[in-house]
Amino acid sequence: MSSVAVKxxxxxxxxxxxxxxxxxxxxxxxxxxxxxxxxAPWISALMFIFIFGYVVGSRIATIGGHRYLExxxxxxxxxxxxxxxxxxxxxxxxxxxxxxxVEEALVAPLxxxxxxxxxxxxxxxxxxxxxxxxLVIAAVFGGVKVVSIPEFIFWVLVVSLIxxxxxxxxxxWAKNFEQLTVLNIxxxxxxxxxxxxxxxxxxxxxxLKWLAWGNPFFYxxxxxxxxxxGFNEAPEPLGIVLSLTFLxxxxxxxxxxxxxxxxxxx
Amino acid sequence: MTPALRVSxxxxxxxxxxxxxxxxxLTVEEGDFFGFLGPNGAGKxxxxxxxxxxxxxxxxxxxxxxxxxxxxYREARRLVGLSPQEFNVDVxxxxxxxxxxxxxYFGIRKPERKLRIAELMERFELTDHLKKPFRxxxxxxxxxxxxxxxxxxxxKLLILDEPTAGVDVExxxxxxxxxxxxxxxxxTILLTTHYLEEVERLCRNIAIVNKGKIVRQGxxxxxLAGDGLxxxxxxxxxxxxDHVAAGAA
Numbered sequence: 001m002s003s004v005a006v007k008x009x010x011x012x013x014x015x016x017x018x019x020x021x022x023x024x025x026x027x028x029x030x031x032x033x034x035x036x037x038x039x040a041p042w043i044s045a046l047m048f049i050f051i052f053g054y055v056v057g058s059r060i061a062t063i064g065g066h067r068y069l070e071x072x073x074x075x076x077x078x079x080x081x082x083x084x085x086x087x088x089x090x091x092x093x094x095x096x097x098x099x100x101x102v103e104e105a106l107v108a109p110l111x112x113x114x115x116x117x118x119x120x121x122x123x124x125x126x127x128x129x130x131x132x133x134x135l136v137i138a139a140v141f142g143g144v145k146v147v148s149i150p151e152f153i154f155w156v157l158v159v160s161l162i163x164x165x166x167x168x169x170x171x172x173w174a175k176n177f178e179q180l181t182v183l184n185i186x187x188x189x190x191x192x193x194x195x196x197x198x199x200x201x202x203x204x205x206x207x208l209k210w211l212a213w214g215n216p217f218f219y220x221x222x223x224x225x226x227x228x229x230g231f232n233e234a235p236e237p238l239g240i241v242l243s244l245t246f247l248x249x250x251x252x253x254x255x256x257x258x259x260x261x262x263x264x265x266x
Numbered sequence: 267m268t269p270a271l272r273v274s275x276x277x278x279x280x281x282x283x284x285x286x287x288x289x290x291x292l293t294v295e296e297g298d299f300f301g302f303l304g305p306n307g308a309g310k311x312x313x314x315x316x317x318x319x320x321x322x323x324x325x326x327x328x329x330x331x332x333x334x335x336x337x338x339y340r341e342a343r344r345l346v347g348l349s350p351q352e353f354n355v356d357v358x359x360x361x362x363x364x365x366x367x368x369x370x371y372f373g374i375r376k377p378e379r380k381l382r383i384a385e386l387m388e389r390f391e392l393t394d395h396l397k398k399p400f401r402x403x404x405x406x407x408x409x410x411x412x413x414x415x416x417x418x419x420x421x422k423l424l425i426l427d428e429p430t431a432g433v434d435v436e437x438x439x440x441x442x443x444x445x446x447x448x449x450x451x452x453x454t455i456l457l458t459t460h461y462l463e464e465v466e467r468l469c470r471n472i473a474i475v476n477k478g479k480i481v482r483q484g485x486x487x488x489x490l491a492g493d494g495l496x497x498x499x500x501x502x503x504x505x506x507x508d509h510v511a512a513g514a515a
Contacts, residue, residue: 012340012373021370025363032358100354104415107318107348108371109340266280266312266321 018110022118026092027125037088038129041080045134048076052198054141063200064231069143074225075197077134078159082188082220084130085160088123089167090180093263097171102264112258116168116251123164124157131156144228151227158243159220163188165250172263191217196225201233219243268332270296270423270454271317276326278312278478286312288478289326294423294456294471296331299449301469301486302458305503309478310458311351314427318348330423344372347421349412351428351458357401361392361411364400365418372419379418386414389444406433413441417448424448425456430464442468462495474502 030037049069053076057068064071096102105115138144146152166183174180194208195217201209212218219239226232258264271294278287287309294300304310315321317328319339328335328342335342355364362383369379387393390410395403400411413429426445430438445468449455459465465472466486472495473483482489482502489498 015340015371015373017373017375018371021367025367025370028363029356029358099356100352101356103320103350103354104368105371106320107343107346108368109343109373110371111340261322265319266315 012109015110015114018108019114019118019121022105022110022115023121023125026119026122029092030088030122030126037126038133041084041130042133042137045076045080046137049073049134049138049141049143052076053138053143064229066229066231067143069138069141070145070229071225071231072198073138073143074228075195075221077131077138077228078155078217078221078224079192079197080130080134081127081156081159082163082192082217083184084127085123085163086167086170086184086188088126089119089164090171090174092119092122093168093171094174094177094180097263106265112255116254116258119168120161120164123167124160127156127160127164146228147230148227152224154240155220155224155227155243158247159224162243162246162250165247165254168254169250169257172257191215192221196221196233216242216246267296269293269329270298270331271456272327272329273313273317274327274329276313276316276328277324278309278316278321279324286478287316290475290478290480292473292480292483294454296422296454297449297452298471299445299455299469300457301465301472302456302475303460303462303465303472303499304458304475305505308475308503310475311427312478313475314348314350314425314456314458318346318425319343320350344419345422347416347419347424349416349424349426349429351431353400353408353412355400355412355415358399360397360399361387361403361407361414362396364411365415368415369418374419382418382420383414386417390414406437409433409437421453423454423456427458428460429457430459430461438464462499466490466495474499476503 049072053069053072057072060068062068096105135144170180170183194204194211195215196212201212201218204212213234219234219242222232222234223236223239223243226236271292273290273292276287276290277285279285290309290313292302292313302310302313312321316323317330317335319335323336330342330345333342333345359367365383365386366379369382374382387396390413392407392410392414395407400408403411409429409432416424416426430441433441442464445455445457457465457469469486471483471485472489473480475481482498486495489495492498
């Protein structure tokens with residue numbers, strides 16, 4: 001008969017070991033697919049930085065006193081942070097549901113908050129790893145500048161969390177792999193491209209400028225760009241308030257989905 | 267004494283409108299080895315899913331050792347171990363990872379977890395397969411991993427949903443022996459199975475569920491009296507074996 005005594009924590013307020021397990025499990029899963037999770041965005045960013053920042057950029061005059069490479073890097077970085085956060089959250093939630101191993105968490109003494117925070121921590125890990133790799137690549141081309149580290153951290157974290165939460169909602173809603181990509185194809189990619197990754201709003205044709213101002217990606221990219229090179233096209237507080245509002249609404253929404261067991265419990 | 271499990275007037279209606287469990291009530295006393303029988307689609311797995319939190323309940327109540335499994339779900343979950351019918355695992359993970367993650371979810375600290383995993387791997391003869399991905403294991407080995415995972419937290423109530431489906435005779439006999447030991451050591455066991463021989467050998471009390479309701483419940487001896495468990499089961503579920511049906515026609 002078994003002899004090992006198993007001590008379960010008595011009346012847990014926070015199941016710290018459980019929370020850490022959610023995070024390390026997902027990191028272990030990510031490390032099983034390093035090419036897809038890390039190398040792919042780094043190579044893609046390398047191409048963008050090399051072609052747009054270095055080759056094309058060398059023939060473009062400065063924008064707001066900054067080299068084109070410096071101008072375009074925050075946009076490329078933001079695009080990759082958004083993608084990393086969204087893909088991480090959708091794949092983590094959807095694969096758990098698809099392979100049914102979400103039931104392991106459901107039968108365990110884990111709270112909704114621990115499940116959500118654990119998932120978001122893995123999202124932030126992937127976003128930061130992706131961003132760090134891109135910064136290293138950009139440094140090789142001499143394009144990295146960060147004028148405000150706190151502001152830079154704010155934008156990386158807040159945008160990761162926003163798209164992590166959005167990805168979780170999609171991961172809970174999706175019934176098949178096709179549906180996982182819907183938001184990315186029809187919303188994230190187009191809006192990030194017209195949100196000022198490669199250009200300023202003033203470069204857009206007049207009829208498209210209104211779209212930039214109504215595009216949340218514009219504020220994310222603008223915020224990150226401001227933190228890196230000090231270039232700003234929109235009032236900074238507006239971007240911050242808008243982003244925090246998104247964060248609060250999405251947090252409440254995802255919390256509600258977990259509480260009612262949407263997509264999780266039968 | 268507080269029962270290990272008390273299910274009162276449980277009702278589960280799926281979003282599709284299907285009534286899977288319809289006013290089911292059940293009490294399993296602490297230390298019991300309880301057989302929960304019924305035909306496919308009777309509501310056994312749904313009831314288990316409601317007890318363990320995989321499914322939400324529509325109405326009714328569930329208590330595990332007196333703890334409300336809905337309102338105080340975290341406390342209730344700590345007391346339960348589940349070996350489900352389906353292999354609900356990350357098939358690319360190894361047996362050690364699968365059991366380790368589950369132990370972590372239960373809040374078991376690393377040093378204890380390591381010892382417990384080593385013990386379970388040895389107990390279920392998985393030591394030669396520690397680094398193989400789950401998907402590369404045979405059906406019997408997969409079942410052992412699922413059982414080891416269910417036991418990582420030393421549950422007071424162990425729920426086994428068809429644990430011997432698809433396993434060979436040797437493992438089945440070994441498992442029966444092990445479950446008997448666990449039960450003698452105080453673990454309450456709720457077992458669903460289609461093997462009546464398993465129930466005859468292991469269980470002390472039995473409930474038969476059909477169309478979401480308990481249709482018969484009592485000590486095993488009552489079921490064995492007369493024409494035996496099979497006849498009692500068929501009588502309770504209203505089913506007829508082929509040869510009886512053919513004879514009647």
